[in-house]
Amino acid sequence: MQRGQRYLGLLLSLLLLLSAGGCWSSKDVEELGIVTLVGYDRIMQNGQEMWQESIRILSGLAPAQGGKPQGLSSETLFKGTGLTLQQAGMNVNLRTSRLPFYGDIVGAIIGERAAEENLRDIVDLLLRHPQARPRTYILVCQGEAFKLMQSEPEMAKTLSKELGEMVEQRVCRLGVSFPVTLAQFAEWLLSPDRDALASEVQPVYPKENTPKTVSRSLLVSGLAVFRGPKLIGFLDKEDALGTQLIVHTINRAQIAIPLSENGRYFTYQVMSGRHKVIPLLQDGQVSYRVEIDVKGAVFDSAGQELSVQSVKNIEALAADKIRGIALQAVQKAKDFHADYLGFSQELHRTDPAEWEKIQPHWRENFVEAPVDVEVKAEVLTGGSVGAKLPLKP
Amino acid sequence: MTQEKISGSQLSTVLFILVMATGVLFVPGITARMALQSAWLVPLGLPLLTGLLSLWAIYKLGRRFPAQTVIEYSPLILGKIVGKGVGLLYILFFLITNILVIREFSVFLTFTLLPETPGFVLNIAVVLLAAYIVSQGVEVIARMAQFILPLFVASLSLLLLLSIPEMAPRRLLPFLEGGFQPVVKASLVPSAWYGEIVVLLLILPHLNKPRELPRKGVLALVWITVFLTLDILATLLVFGPYLSGQLTFPFWTLARFVQFHKSFSRLETLVVILWEAGMILKVALLYYAACVGSLQWLRKVSFGWVLGILGGVQILGACKFVGGQIQLAAILEHVFPFFALPFEIGLPLLLLGVARLSKAGRVRDK
Amino acid sequence: MGKELLKKALGWANEKKGSPQERMPQPEEKRPLSTNWDENQKNLREVFSQCADAVFQETSFNADQPLRILLVYLETLTDQAQISQTIIKSLQQGPLELPDEVSVSPATAPEVLQKHVLSACHPQTSADLLELTKLVLGGNIGILIEESPLAVVVPAQGGQARAINEPENEPNIRGPRDGFVESLKTNISLIRRRLRTSRLKVETLEVGLLTKTAVAVCYVEGLAQPEMVEEVRRRLRRIDVDAVLGSGYIEEFIADEAISLFPLVLTTERPDRVTAALLEGRVAILVENSPSTMVVPCTFISLLQASEDYYVTAPFSTFIRLLRFVALNIALLLPAVTVAVFSFHQELVPITLLSTVANTRQDVPLPIFIEVLLMEITFELLREAGLRLPKTIGQAVSTVGGLVIGQAAVEAGYVSPLPVIVVALTAIASFTAPNYIVGTSIRILRFFLLILAAMLGGVGIMLGLMAILAHLTALRSFGIPYLSPFAPLSPADLKDTFVRAPWWAMITRPRLDGVREPQRQDPDQGPQKPEDSGTRKGRQRS
Structure with missing residues (x-):
C-alpha cells in the first residue's frame, strides 16, 4: 500500500515538474517557415567582404473562396547579409515572420566567389547545423547564387522541387552532371587523397512559348571542380560526361553519344556504365589504367546497318569515341591540377606504401602519371526494326 | 530485495543494453578518429579482451563469495578499513559513471531532438524515472531489458540494412594502414565501455544460476562485439573513415542519411527514441548498483533515503559538474577510460589475487 | 514531504470510511428452535x-x-x-x-x-x-x-431470472453463443457442461454481511496450482464488507496492487472463455448475481485475446491479433505521436504533407496540442453519452457528435482537420480492444502520453512508455508476472500471444509458474498427407 503511494507520488511529481516547466522545444507547424533552398554568396558591401544568404521559404496561397485549402504552393525569396554566415542568416530571419526550418532543404547553391574563398565555412555550418541533412545537394554556380535563387520553375510548382527532381532523376541519366550530397562532398574534402566535385547549376532563359511565362529558370549541367577547399573551375557537358564515366556508376541512362561514319552522324545511347581505376607501379613510376565498361543501344541509326558484323564496328567506334571523351576529361583534371577522379585515392587504397612516398606531392604525381583508358562498349539492342530499314531512294 | 532472481538470459540482455546504449553512439566516432578505416577491428581486440578478463575476475570472485556483493566481500579480503574503502570507491565509481551517462543522455537529446530544452529538465526526468524503476527492483530492470532488446536490435538492424545500398567496401582500404598501433590506441575508450559490465559485482547475487555466468556473459560480450563492429563498419562504409572520425555521433548522422525509396527516410527520430529507452535502462541499472552498494555499505538505512539522496546527487552532478557537449566529449575520450578501467579490471583482478593468496572465501571444492 | 502529505490525505480518507465500532453488530451465532x-x-x-x-x-x-x-x-x-x-x-x-x-x-x-x-x-x-x-x-x-x-x-428456488443469451460485450461469430447470467447455479452449470470431469472443483464461500453473496471458486484439480487456489481462498476470506453487488466489488479486494491502471483480473461473460482458462490451470471466481466472471491470474496479453481467436483458423486469428495489437498502439499513441511530430519533429513529415497541414492551420486559433486534447475530450464525452443512453438515442448522439461537431468545427475553421482525423482513427482503433477494461486503461494513458508529448515530444512519449513498461513489468496477478510470457520470457508460451499456433501445435499449457500437467496433448497430431500418395493417385485413375 505504502509503496504504491510512494511511486505514484514520484510519477506525479515528474508530471508536475514537466508541466510546470512548459514546452521548450515545441514549435507548431504553422509557425515554421519551411526553407527549401539556400544560397550562399560572398559580396562586397560598403568596401567590406560580407556573406550573403538567400533562402526560399514555402509560403501558402490563401484558399480560393469556398475552396479546399491547398498545400503551400509557392516560394518566397529572402536575402540578408552579415559578417558571418549566421549573422547573414539572422538578417534573413529579420525579414520573415516565421521561424526558419532547415530540415527540408533540397540543396545549397554556393556562389562562385564563396566557393573559391570560403567554402570551408559553408561546409562547416551545414555539417554542424542540427537541422540540415547530410543528403542536402551541394550545387555551385558561376557568378552570384542569389541570381539563380531568383529563377522560377517551369514544370513543378516550386523551384526547389524542380531542382530536386532534376538533380535526382535527370542529370545523372543524361550524363551532364551527377548529384553530390553534403556527406559525399564533405568526405571528399576531408580525404587526404582526393579532390572534390559538385554539380553545377546554370541559369536558363526560356524562349519557348511555355504555358508559364518564366523569364529565368535554371538547369543543372556540368560539374564544379575543387582543389582542396577552393573552387578552381567548371567542367562543361562533355568533360562532365568523361568525369562521370570514370567516377560515377551509370544506371538507366539515356546519354546520347554522336558517332560519325562516312560523314553521317548517328547515335550510340549509353544505358549503363561501370568503371574501374587500376594503379600500376613500374620502376617506381605510377601509372593508371582506367577500365570503362558501357552498355547501350542504337535507336537513332541514321541508316546504319545493325547486323552482327556492323555492330562490332559500331561498338569499336563508340569505344573509341568514349575513350576520347574520358582521356579528355583526364587531361582536364591534369590541367586543373586536381585529382577529383580519385586516382590517388585508388593508389592509397591498393598500395599504402607507395602512397606514403608520394603523399607530400600527390597532386603532382597525379599530373605526371600516364593514364591509359580502356573502353569496352556494347550494343545490346537496336530497337524494334531489323538490321536495316530499307527506305527506297 | 535479495530474494529477487534474474535468469541468465535476462542477465545477458541487461549487459547488452548496458554497453550498447551509449556505445552505439559514441564509439564509432571516437574509434574512427584514431584508427581511421581500421576502426572496425577495434572492438574485436582489446575491448573484448577487457570484457572477458573483467567477466572472469567477477565470476571467480562470485564463486568464492556466493550471494555476496563486492561491498560485502571486499572487507573480508582486504581487511575492514581498506575493504570498506574499496566499497566506497565502487559506490562513487557507479555514481560518477551514472552522472556521465545521464549527461550523455541529456546532451545527446538537446543536441538532436530538443535543442531548446534545458538540460536539467532531461536530467531530472530521467533520474526520476530511473528512481521509479530502481524502486521496483532488479527483476523489473531485467524484464524491461527483455522487452526493450527486440526494439533496440530491430532499429539497429533496420539502419544497418538500409545503409547497405550506400556502402562502398573500398572505403575500408587500405587494410590496417599504419599497423596495429592505431587500433590499439583507439581501443582505450571502447574498453572502458566494455568494462561497464563490472556492475555484475553488485547484481551477481541475484542471478538464479550463478554457474551460467561465464556462458551468458560471454554471449552478451560476443553480441555486443558483433553489433558494435557492424555499427562501426556501417558508418565507415557509408561515410568513409575521414568523415566518420569528424562526426560527433556518426551513427545518428547515418540514420539521417539512409533512406529507402525516398519515402521511407529520416529515421533518426525513431532511432533516437528507441535508443533513449536503452539509455533509461542503463541509467536505472547503474543507479541500482549505486543504491544497493550504499545500502550494504551503510547498513540499516532505509532504501527510500538512499534512493532519494543518490538521485539528488546524480541530478546535481549531471547539472553542475559535467558541462556541455564539448566538455563531455573530452571527458569521455580523455578522462573516463583512465578513471574507469582501474575499477573495471584493475580492482577486480586485485581483489581476486589477494583473495587467492590469503585464501579468503570459499575455496572451490574440487 | 509530498509523501507525508499524500499519506495524510489517504489516512484521512480511511478514517472517514468508518471505524470498526460503527459497523453493525454481528448477530448471535445460534438461536435453536424450541419445541414450543x-x-x-x-x-x-x-x-x-x-x-x-x-x-x-x-x-x-x-x-x-x-x-x-x-x-x-x-x-x-x-x-x-x-x-x-x-x-x-x-x-x-x-x-x-x-x-x-x-x-x-x-x-x-x-x-x-x-x-x-x-x-x-x-x-x-x-x-x-x-x-x-x-x-x-x-x-x-x-x-x-x-x-x-x-x-x-x-x-423451491424460482422467481424471475434472465434467460441465457449471447453476451453483448463479447459477441463472436463461430463460437458458442451462451453467456453467463445472474444465477450462480446456471453459471456453474454452463461451465460444468463443458468440463465433464470430476476434477472440476467448485467451492463456494459467502461474502458480504448483508448480501450473503455466494462466491464460487472453480478450478481443475491437478492443473491449477494448489498454492494458487489457496491464495484465492485466503484473499476471498479476508474480505469483510456489507455488500457485494457485483464481481467488481471483489476484484478490487483481491488484486495484488493497491492501485493499478490495468485490470489485474480478467473478467468475461463467456463460459467458453472461462473453461479455456480453467484448462490452462487458472482459477475462476464466479459471483452470485453477476454475469461477469473473474479469472485469475491474468496476464496482459490475455486481455488482448478474444475467445473467437480460437474458433477461427490459425493464420486468420494471427492476422487479427496482430491487427489488434497495431490498433492498440494506435489507440494509445496516435494523438501523442501527432502532437510530437507536428510540434517537435517536423523533419519526420514529408514536405508535401507538412505544407498541407501548415496551410490548413493558418487560420486556426489553437495550438495543435490543445486541439487534439479538446477533440479527445469531446470524443470521450460523446462515447460516454452514447454508452449511457438508450440505444436509439445513443445513435442520434453519435450522429450529432460526428457530423455536427466534427464537420462544422472544421468548416467553420475552429479546428483544423488533422485532429479530427486523428481522433477518429484513434477512436476506431480503440474499439478493437476485446476487453472493455483494458480499453479504459488505454484511454487514461492516452491522455498521460499526450501531455508528455506536448512537453518533450518523442522523448516525452518514450519517458512515459518506459514508466508504463516499468509499471507493467512490476505488476503481478496472483504472483504471476503481468507481462509473461514476454518478460520474463518463456519462448514456448509465445505460441499463443501475438500469433496463435494451430491447435495441433499447442502441445503445452502456458507455464504460469509451473502448471502441474504441462503437456496438453499428443505432440504428433499435425494434419498429414495420406501416407502413400501413390496409391491415392492410382485410385483416382482407376
Missing part, C-alpha cells in the same frame, strides 16, 4: 415482520393424526407452481402410506416429511432459527412442525 409451537411461530414472524413478500401458510398433514405445520417462504424467490402443485399436494394427500414401524409424532414428523412425504423434493432439516431464516432468504420453503425443534427445508 407458538414461540417458534412468533419468532419466525418477527424475523420476517414488514416483509411484504414473506408468506406464512398454515396447514396440517397426516389426515389421521393431524399435525399443524407452518410453511414460510418468500413468494418473490420461490416457484409458486412447485409449491402449490408438489409440496402442498403431497402434504395434504390422504392417509399416509407409511411403513409399519414408523409412526407420526412431533418427534418423528421431520424425518417422515424428509424421507417419505417430500422425498422427491430433496428436503433437509434445520434446528436453528437463523439458519432457517437464511435458507428461506435463499429461496427455500421452511416448514415448521408443531412441537418439533427441527424444521424441514424444501428447496
Whole structure:
C-alpha cells in the first residue's frame, strides 16, 4: 500500500515538474517557415567582404473562396547579409515572420566567389547545423547564387522541387552532371587523397512559348571542380560526361553519344556504365589504367546497318569515341591540377606504401602519371526494326 | 530485495543494453578518429579482451563469495578499513559513471531532438524515472531489458540494412594502414565501455544460476562485439573513415542519411527514441548498483533515503559538474577510460589475487 | 514531504470510511428452535415482520393424526407452481402410506416429511432459527412442525431470472453463443457442461454481511496450482464488507496492487472463455448475481485475446491479433505521436504533407496540442453519452457528435482537420480492444502520453512508455508476472500471444509458474498427407 503511494507520488511529481516547466522545444507547424533552398554568396558591401544568404521559404496561397485549402504552393525569396554566415542568416530571419526550418532543404547553391574563398565555412555550418541533412545537394554556380535563387520553375510548382527532381532523376541519366550530397562532398574534402566535385547549376532563359511565362529558370549541367577547399573551375557537358564515366556508376541512362561514319552522324545511347581505376607501379613510376565498361543501344541509326558484323564496328567506334571523351576529361583534371577522379585515392587504397612516398606531392604525381583508358562498349539492342530499314531512294 | 532472481538470459540482455546504449553512439566516432578505416577491428581486440578478463575476475570472485556483493566481500579480503574503502570507491565509481551517462543522455537529446530544452529538465526526468524503476527492483530492470532488446536490435538492424545500398567496401582500404598501433590506441575508450559490465559485482547475487555466468556473459560480450563492429563498419562504409572520425555521433548522422525509396527516410527520430529507452535502462541499472552498494555499505538505512539522496546527487552532478557537449566529449575520450578501467579490471583482478593468496572465501571444492 | 502529505490525505480518507465500532453488530451465532409451537411461530414472524413478500401458510398433514405445520417462504424467490402443485399436494394427500414401524409424532414428523412425504423434493432439516431464516432468504420453503425443534427445508428456488443469451460485450461469430447470467447455479452449470470431469472443483464461500453473496471458486484439480487456489481462498476470506453487488466489488479486494491502471483480473461473460482458462490451470471466481466472471491470474496479453481467436483458423486469428495489437498502439499513441511530430519533429513529415497541414492551420486559433486534447475530450464525452443512453438515442448522439461537431468545427475553421482525423482513427482503433477494461486503461494513458508529448515530444512519449513498461513489468496477478510470457520470457508460451499456433501445435499449457500437467496433448497430431500418395493417385485413375 505504502509503496504504491510512494511511486505514484514520484510519477506525479515528474508530471508536475514537466508541466510546470512548459514546452521548450515545441514549435507548431504553422509557425515554421519551411526553407527549401539556400544560397550562399560572398559580396562586397560598403568596401567590406560580407556573406550573403538567400533562402526560399514555402509560403501558402490563401484558399480560393469556398475552396479546399491547398498545400503551400509557392516560394518566397529572402536575402540578408552579415559578417558571418549566421549573422547573414539572422538578417534573413529579420525579414520573415516565421521561424526558419532547415530540415527540408533540397540543396545549397554556393556562389562562385564563396566557393573559391570560403567554402570551408559553408561546409562547416551545414555539417554542424542540427537541422540540415547530410543528403542536402551541394550545387555551385558561376557568378552570384542569389541570381539563380531568383529563377522560377517551369514544370513543378516550386523551384526547389524542380531542382530536386532534376538533380535526382535527370542529370545523372543524361550524363551532364551527377548529384553530390553534403556527406559525399564533405568526405571528399576531408580525404587526404582526393579532390572534390559538385554539380553545377546554370541559369536558363526560356524562349519557348511555355504555358508559364518564366523569364529565368535554371538547369543543372556540368560539374564544379575543387582543389582542396577552393573552387578552381567548371567542367562543361562533355568533360562532365568523361568525369562521370570514370567516377560515377551509370544506371538507366539515356546519354546520347554522336558517332560519325562516312560523314553521317548517328547515335550510340549509353544505358549503363561501370568503371574501374587500376594503379600500376613500374620502376617506381605510377601509372593508371582506367577500365570503362558501357552498355547501350542504337535507336537513332541514321541508316546504319545493325547486323552482327556492323555492330562490332559500331561498338569499336563508340569505344573509341568514349575513350576520347574520358582521356579528355583526364587531361582536364591534369590541367586543373586536381585529382577529383580519385586516382590517388585508388593508389592509397591498393598500395599504402607507395602512397606514403608520394603523399607530400600527390597532386603532382597525379599530373605526371600516364593514364591509359580502356573502353569496352556494347550494343545490346537496336530497337524494334531489323538490321536495316530499307527506305527506297 | 535479495530474494529477487534474474535468469541468465535476462542477465545477458541487461549487459547488452548496458554497453550498447551509449556505445552505439559514441564509439564509432571516437574509434574512427584514431584508427581511421581500421576502426572496425577495434572492438574485436582489446575491448573484448577487457570484457572477458573483467567477466572472469567477477565470476571467480562470485564463486568464492556466493550471494555476496563486492561491498560485502571486499572487507573480508582486504581487511575492514581498506575493504570498506574499496566499497566506497565502487559506490562513487557507479555514481560518477551514472552522472556521465545521464549527461550523455541529456546532451545527446538537446543536441538532436530538443535543442531548446534545458538540460536539467532531461536530467531530472530521467533520474526520476530511473528512481521509479530502481524502486521496483532488479527483476523489473531485467524484464524491461527483455522487452526493450527486440526494439533496440530491430532499429539497429533496420539502419544497418538500409545503409547497405550506400556502402562502398573500398572505403575500408587500405587494410590496417599504419599497423596495429592505431587500433590499439583507439581501443582505450571502447574498453572502458566494455568494462561497464563490472556492475555484475553488485547484481551477481541475484542471478538464479550463478554457474551460467561465464556462458551468458560471454554471449552478451560476443553480441555486443558483433553489433558494435557492424555499427562501426556501417558508418565507415557509408561515410568513409575521414568523415566518420569528424562526426560527433556518426551513427545518428547515418540514420539521417539512409533512406529507402525516398519515402521511407529520416529515421533518426525513431532511432533516437528507441535508443533513449536503452539509455533509461542503463541509467536505472547503474543507479541500482549505486543504491544497493550504499545500502550494504551503510547498513540499516532505509532504501527510500538512499534512493532519494543518490538521485539528488546524480541530478546535481549531471547539472553542475559535467558541462556541455564539448566538455563531455573530452571527458569521455580523455578522462573516463583512465578513471574507469582501474575499477573495471584493475580492482577486480586485485581483489581476486589477494583473495587467492590469503585464501579468503570459499575455496572451490574440487 | 509530498509523501507525508499524500499519506495524510489517504489516512484521512480511511478514517472517514468508518471505524470498526460503527459497523453493525454481528448477530448471535445460534438461536435453536424450541419445541414450543407458538414461540417458534412468533419468532419466525418477527424475523420476517414488514416483509411484504414473506408468506406464512398454515396447514396440517397426516389426515389421521393431524399435525399443524407452518410453511414460510418468500413468494418473490420461490416457484409458486412447485409449491402449490408438489409440496402442498403431497402434504395434504390422504392417509399416509407409511411403513409399519414408523409412526407420526412431533418427534418423528421431520424425518417422515424428509424421507417419505417430500422425498422427491430433496428436503433437509434445520434446528436453528437463523439458519432457517437464511435458507428461506435463499429461496427455500421452511416448514415448521408443531412441537418439533427441527424444521424441514424444501428447496423451491424460482422467481424471475434472465434467460441465457449471447453476451453483448463479447459477441463472436463461430463460437458458442451462451453467456453467463445472474444465477450462480446456471453459471456453474454452463461451465460444468463443458468440463465433464470430476476434477472440476467448485467451492463456494459467502461474502458480504448483508448480501450473503455466494462466491464460487472453480478450478481443475491437478492443473491449477494448489498454492494458487489457496491464495484465492485466503484473499476471498479476508474480505469483510456489507455488500457485494457485483464481481467488481471483489476484484478490487483481491488484486495484488493497491492501485493499478490495468485490470489485474480478467473478467468475461463467456463460459467458453472461462473453461479455456480453467484448462490452462487458472482459477475462476464466479459471483452470485453477476454475469461477469473473474479469472485469475491474468496476464496482459490475455486481455488482448478474444475467445473467437480460437474458433477461427490459425493464420486468420494471427492476422487479427496482430491487427489488434497495431490498433492498440494506435489507440494509445496516435494523438501523442501527432502532437510530437507536428510540434517537435517536423523533419519526420514529408514536405508535401507538412505544407498541407501548415496551410490548413493558418487560420486556426489553437495550438495543435490543445486541439487534439479538446477533440479527445469531446470524443470521450460523446462515447460516454452514447454508452449511457438508450440505444436509439445513443445513435442520434453519435450522429450529432460526428457530423455536427466534427464537420462544422472544421468548416467553420475552429479546428483544423488533422485532429479530427486523428481522433477518429484513434477512436476506431480503440474499439478493437476485446476487453472493455483494458480499453479504459488505454484511454487514461492516452491522455498521460499526450501531455508528455506536448512537453518533450518523442522523448516525452518514450519517458512515459518506459514508466508504463516499468509499471507493467512490476505488476503481478496472483504472483504471476503481468507481462509473461514476454518478460520474463518463456519462448514456448509465445505460441499463443501475438500469433496463435494451430491447435495441433499447442502441445503445452502456458507455464504460469509451473502448471502441474504441462503437456496438453499428443505432440504428433499435425494434419498429414495420406501416407502413400501413390496409391491415392492410382485410385483416382482407376
